[in-house]
Amino acid sequence: MNYWLFKSEPFKWSWEMQKAKGDAGEEWDGIRNYQARNNMREMKIGDKGFFYHSNEGLEIVGIVEVSALSAPDSTTDDERWDCVHIRAVADVPRPVSLKEVKANPKLSDMPLVTSMRLSVQPVPEKHWIEVCRMGGLDPVTFKPV
DNA sequence: GCCAACGTTGGC
DNA sequence: GCCAACGTTGGC
Numbered sequence: 001m002n003y004w005l006f007k008s009e010p011f012k013w014s015w016e017m018q019k020a021k022g023d024a025g026e027e028w029d030g031i032r033n034y035q036a037r038n039n040m041r042e043m044k045i046g047d048k049g050f051f052y053h054s055n056e057g058l059e060i061v062g063i064v065e066v067s068a069l070s071a072p073d074s075t076t077d078d079e080r081w082d083c084v085h086i087r088a089v090a091d092v093p094r095p096v097s098l099k100e101v102k103a104n105p106k107l108s109d110m111p112l113v114t115s116m117r118l119s120v121q122p123v124p125e126k127h128w129i130e131v132c133r134m135g136g137l138d139p140v141t142f143k144p145v
Numbered sequence: 146g147c148c149a150a151c152g153t154t155g156g157c
Numbered sequence: 158g159c160c161a162a163c164g165t166t167g168g169c
Contacts, residue, residue, distance in 0.1 A: 007166095007167090009166095009167085032165095033152075033153095033165095033166095034152090034153095035152090054166080054167060054168085055166085055167060055168080058167090058168075058169095098168080116150075116151090116166085116167070116168075117150070117151060117152080117165085117166050117167065118166095119166080119167095146169105147168105147169085148167105148168100148169095149166105149167100149168095149169105150165100150166085150167095150168105151164105151165090151166085152163105152164085152165080152166095153162105153163085153164080153165095154161100154162085154163080154164095155160100155161095155162090155163100156159105156160095156161090156162100157158105157159090157160095157161105
Protein backbone atom coordinates (compact mmCIF):
# COMPACT_ATOMS: atom_id res chain seq x y z
CA MET A 1 0.00 0.00 0.00
CA ASN A 2 1.22 3.44 -0.88
CA TYR A 3 0.21 6.81 0.49
CA TRP A 4 -0.49 10.05 -1.37
CA LEU A 5 -1.60 13.62 -0.91
CA PHE A 6 -4.25 15.37 -3.03
CA LYS A 7 -4.42 19.15 -3.08
CA SER A 8 -7.60 21.02 -3.79
CA GLU A 9 -8.66 24.62 -3.56
CA PRO A 10 -11.74 24.42 -1.31
CA PHE A 11 -13.70 26.98 -3.33
CA LYS A 12 -13.32 24.71 -6.36
CA TRP A 13 -13.61 21.29 -4.75
CA SER A 14 -13.77 21.04 -0.99
CA TRP A 15 -13.58 18.20 1.48
CA GLU A 16 -17.30 18.73 2.20
CA MET A 17 -18.05 18.24 -1.49
CA GLN A 18 -15.85 15.16 -1.62
CA LYS A 19 -17.62 13.67 1.41
CA ALA A 20 -21.01 14.40 -0.15
CA LYS A 21 -20.05 12.03 -2.97
CA GLY A 22 -19.76 9.21 -0.43
CA ASP A 23 -18.63 5.78 -1.56
CA ALA A 24 -19.32 6.65 -5.18
CA GLY A 25 -16.21 8.79 -5.10
CA GLU A 26 -15.23 11.33 -7.68
CA GLU A 27 -12.90 11.64 -10.63
CA TRP A 28 -9.80 13.64 -9.67
CA ASP A 29 -9.87 15.52 -12.94
CA GLY A 30 -8.12 18.62 -14.18
CA ILE A 31 -4.54 17.59 -13.43
CA ARG A 32 -2.28 18.98 -16.18
CA ASN A 33 1.12 18.25 -14.73
CA TYR A 34 3.18 15.25 -15.76
CA GLN A 35 4.62 14.51 -12.35
CA ALA A 36 1.19 14.62 -10.72
CA ARG A 37 -0.23 12.44 -13.50
CA ASN A 38 2.60 9.95 -13.16
CA ASN A 39 1.89 9.71 -9.45
CA MET A 40 -1.73 8.88 -10.20
CA ARG A 41 -0.66 6.20 -12.68
CA GLU A 42 1.30 4.58 -9.85
CA MET A 43 -1.77 4.34 -7.62
CA LYS A 44 -3.55 1.11 -6.84
CA ILE A 45 -7.10 0.50 -5.65
CA GLY A 46 -7.23 1.00 -1.90
CA ASP A 47 -4.17 3.23 -1.68
CA LYS A 48 -4.79 5.93 0.90
CA GLY A 49 -4.28 9.66 0.69
CA PHE A 50 -4.53 12.92 2.55
CA PHE A 51 -6.99 15.54 1.31
CA TYR A 52 -5.35 18.96 1.57
CA HIS A 53 -6.97 22.38 1.22
CA SER A 54 -4.67 24.75 -0.66
CA ASN A 55 -4.98 28.52 -1.02
CA GLU A 56 -7.57 28.68 1.74
CA GLY A 57 -7.40 26.58 4.86
CA LEU A 58 -3.91 25.28 4.18
CA GLU A 59 -4.49 22.12 6.14
CA ILE A 60 -4.92 18.38 5.81
CA VAL A 61 -8.58 17.77 6.52
CA GLY A 62 -9.41 14.25 5.42
CA ILE A 63 -8.44 10.73 4.47
CA VAL A 64 -9.35 9.37 1.05
CA GLU A 65 -8.77 6.14 -0.82
CA VAL A 66 -8.26 5.35 -4.48
CA SER A 67 -11.48 3.82 -5.83
CA ALA A 68 -10.62 3.60 -9.54
CA LEU A 69 -7.33 3.25 -11.38
CA SER A 70 -6.02 6.02 -13.59
CA ALA A 71 -8.08 6.38 -16.77
CA PRO A 72 -8.62 9.11 -19.37
CA ASP A 73 -9.63 12.45 -17.85
CA SER A 74 -13.24 13.06 -18.95
CA THR A 75 -12.72 16.83 -18.97
CA THR A 76 -10.33 16.79 -21.92
CA ASP A 77 -9.80 15.08 -25.27
CA ASP A 78 -6.06 15.36 -24.81
CA GLU A 79 -4.82 11.79 -24.49
CA ARG A 80 -1.92 12.83 -22.31
CA TRP A 81 -4.08 13.35 -19.26
CA ASP A 82 -5.68 10.75 -17.09
CA CYS A 83 -6.64 10.48 -13.48
CA VAL A 84 -7.88 8.25 -10.69
CA HIS A 85 -11.11 8.34 -8.70
CA ILE A 86 -11.01 8.86 -4.95
CA ARG A 87 -13.56 8.57 -2.18
CA ALA A 88 -13.70 10.02 1.31
CA VAL A 89 -12.84 7.61 4.12
CA ALA A 90 -12.57 9.67 7.32
CA ASP A 91 -12.26 13.15 8.73
CA VAL A 92 -9.03 14.21 10.34
CA PRO A 93 -10.25 14.95 13.88
CA ARG A 94 -7.75 17.76 14.32
CA PRO A 95 -6.78 19.15 10.89
CA VAL A 96 -3.02 19.41 10.40
CA SER A 97 -1.96 22.79 9.06
CA LEU A 98 0.89 23.47 6.69
CA LYS A 99 2.38 25.58 9.47
CA GLU A 100 2.46 22.59 11.81
CA VAL A 101 3.93 20.38 9.11
CA LYS A 102 6.71 22.89 8.48
CA ALA A 103 7.34 23.27 12.21
CA ASN A 104 7.80 19.51 12.70
CA PRO A 105 11.44 18.45 12.11
CA LYS A 106 10.26 14.90 11.33
CA LEU A 107 8.40 16.28 8.31
CA SER A 108 11.11 18.57 6.98
CA ASP A 109 11.56 16.42 3.86
CA MET A 110 7.88 15.80 3.24
CA PRO A 111 6.96 16.58 -0.39
CA LEU A 112 4.32 19.02 0.86
CA VAL A 113 7.25 21.13 2.09
CA THR A 114 9.89 20.37 -0.53
CA SER A 115 7.67 20.19 -3.65
CA MET A 116 5.30 22.95 -2.77
CA ARG A 117 3.62 23.22 -6.16
CA LEU A 118 3.05 19.54 -6.88
CA SER A 119 -0.68 18.92 -6.62
CA VAL A 120 -0.64 15.12 -6.35
CA GLN A 121 2.28 13.85 -4.34
CA PRO A 122 3.58 10.71 -2.68
CA VAL A 123 3.66 10.53 1.13
CA PRO A 124 6.41 8.35 2.63
CA GLU A 125 5.00 6.01 5.28
CA LYS A 126 6.93 7.65 8.13
CA HIS A 127 5.31 10.96 7.21
CA TRP A 128 1.90 9.34 6.92
CA ILE A 129 2.18 7.97 10.44
CA GLU A 130 3.43 11.24 11.87
CA VAL A 131 0.72 13.36 10.27
CA CYS A 132 -1.96 10.90 11.43
CA ARG A 133 -0.58 11.16 14.95
CA MET A 134 -0.72 14.95 14.78
CA GLY A 135 -4.23 14.81 13.38
CA GLY A 136 -5.47 12.57 16.19
CA LEU A 137 -6.31 9.43 14.27
CA ASP A 138 -5.02 5.91 13.99
CA PRO A 139 -2.86 5.57 10.84
CA VAL A 140 -4.41 2.20 9.94
CA THR A 141 -8.03 2.18 11.13
CA PHE A 142 -8.55 5.97 10.84
CA LYS A 143 -10.47 5.94 14.11
CA PRO A 144 -9.91 8.94 16.41
CA VAL A 145 -7.35 8.27 19.12
C1' DG B 146 -3.44 40.92 -4.64
C1' DC B 147 1.40 40.10 -4.92
C1' DC B 148 5.11 37.59 -6.25
C1' DA B 149 8.43 33.62 -5.93
C1' DA B 150 8.99 29.14 -7.59
C1' DC B 151 8.75 26.31 -11.11
C1' DG B 152 6.75 23.87 -15.19
C1' DT B 153 5.91 24.44 -20.18
C1' DT B 154 6.43 26.34 -24.72
C1' DG B 155 8.68 27.70 -28.69
C1' DG B 156 12.39 30.17 -31.30
C1' DC B 157 16.87 29.51 -32.57
C1' DG C 158 18.97 20.79 -27.00
C1' DC C 159 19.36 25.33 -24.87
C1' DC C 160 17.18 28.94 -22.71
C1' DA C 161 14.18 33.08 -22.58
C1' DA C 162 9.47 34.13 -22.25
C1' DC C 163 5.40 33.03 -20.45
C1' DG C 164 1.74 30.90 -17.58
C1' DT C 165 0.25 28.79 -13.33
C1' DT C 166 0.34 27.44 -8.58
C1' DG C 167 -0.03 28.50 -4.07
C1' DG C 168 1.85 30.68 0.28
C1' DC C 169 1.78 34.95 2.32
